[in-house]
Amino acid sequence: MEIKSMHFKANASAKLADVVLQGNLKNAKGKFVTKRAQAIKDLDDFEGTRDAAEAIRNKVIDNLDLWLERFEQKAMDTGATVLWAKDGAEVCRLVTEIAKKHGVKKVTKSKSMLSEEAGLNQALEAAGIQPVETDLGEYILQVDNNEPPSHIIAPAVHKSLDDVADLFHKVHGTPRKTEIPALTREAREVLRGHFLSAEMGLSGGNFLVAETGSVALVTNEGNGRMVTTMPKVHVVITGIEKVIPTLEDLSTLMRLLPRSATGQPISNYFSILTGVKKPAEHDGPEHLYFVLVDSGRADVVGTDFHAILRCIRCGACMNHCPVYQTIGGHAYGWVYPGPMGSVLTPLYAGMENSIDLPHAATLCNQCGVVCPVKIPLPDLLRKLREKQTERGLRPITERIGLRVWAWVAQRPKLYALGASVGARYLKWLAGDTDRIRLLPTAPEWTLGRDFPAPQGKTFRELYAARRSATPRT
């Protein structure tokens, strides 16, 4: 996917001014949060389960090379083919080659964020192969001129019922329906034909199980089961960090993933797929491929950002993020929005392309508190800010400003004078009120909020006055 994160500020402003989007975001707000809070009450030891999940993920990423080799061996033993892709271009090349090898004309897809990273749909179309998104949210976006997703588990969360009603009426040529069940039924009927006629199914992978060489898929709609059961070829595209050791570990993580994502105790369908169809079986793919994708992940191993590789893509961080909730997912400008996206985008798509993302956070740590695998997201965002400064990526005005401030801060008398003049100037600006509506030095900052006016004296002045008024004992 083309990165647009360099335009974050402008995009965020546009999203804030978008009345329809703001309405849709307001409607969606809090639903996942409430459900999650309810669902985690079932677990007697939620914090202990988080600790266990963190340990499981660490166990693998701390020895990722060994676990990958182990998974690869087990998967090959089951009859699967394991391929490796360095980047999105290689993903597109490999998947297109597989499709051509098996004479594939149509590919049904279960949701895969990695396929978004790679821009796979465009590559398949260019090769004359029809990709069909089958997750309802992804389908809505695909038929709406390939709009990118705005949430990793609820991709069309920015759209209203009205938006979908208009869209289906337009693209299906059917009478406009206004009931959600009727729209869902319409999509089901359109997609059922695709499920049965596609020669190839493509899915992501929630987890890869090293013990058995299996892929684990978590879905509610049943489309994940369809694309991995009906076509003769199944291709799994997944990041190299998705390996977990055992089936028991899968059970632990499954106590957290659906609860953290949608607030469900368990997703409707949880499928563990191992190898290919046996000769006497009625269904299942005859060919199974794993495409293990790097796309920036390998270079994160062992760095300050190692912990982000634990991520299990539940979306809880964005559901709880005040920034995401206000601007929506598109403003972030790449595949992954919200706090995890603000860490992943600079690492996978270039720090220089996403300079504002690590700053698009209040560091309130709501994301860190809800993360099921305890990724310290605010710490990682802060580290990214440090890296930006180290690499000289911050704007020249900010760099000069900070130098000036540092120079002044090292001269206490000058600093005191500056603070005193500054405080009086700001008080004068506020006039009779206690707020400043427009800061001439930072007009952007006061565009969306007022600046509280200082009360006239600086801390040093007050401190000095108090000391002279109170005799020492």
Add this chain to the structure above:
Amino acid sequence: MSSREDILGRVRAGLHRDATNAAAGRAEMAAALASRSHGPKPAIDSSPQALLERFRVKSEQQSSSVDVVTAESAVPAAVDRYLTAMKLPKSAVAWPSLTALDWAAAGLNVEGRGARDADLVGITGCFCAVAETGTLMLCSSPDTPAAISLLPETHIAIVRASRILPYMEDAWALARKELGSLPRAVNFISGPSRTGDIEQTIVLGAHGPYRVHLVIVAD
């Protein structure tokens, strides 16, 4: 250099891989695979009656309907009762492993074969069930095709009460004991298919069944 070697090479560099820590890492990996340790599990009363009750309650919370019969021979009549009440057709596709039941006596036309798009009712058993979450575990095989619980609009599953286990971890242990290795597809099913992709409003019947009915045999 192949992409595989390139990727693994950079992972190894990131981990400062050498002979010593590779040996330690391998030992750790072998220990993790052998120990199959599990995380904290919520407390569950595991007496047979309590398991059945919990499984029933949790299944109903996920929009499945539940009937309990006392013997396997009573299953066809129970299925007929449900289909009649729901005004559903009396024809169904079933796991070939279930054709021994006397469906015809209950007035049902049940065929043991793989599922087709036109099938409206699918009848399956289950490998076992999980009381913690009210979840069925289905294992694919020639006698137990996976698509029967997926393509038809109505899925009816027969659950033997003695196969209701407390946790998913118990299901893995049972699969290892009885099957040795995993079948091609293990499907954990918790109620009818659903979506919340339009305005986060839950709608039942996305791409899979609209309704799931469980007939529990209290054996």
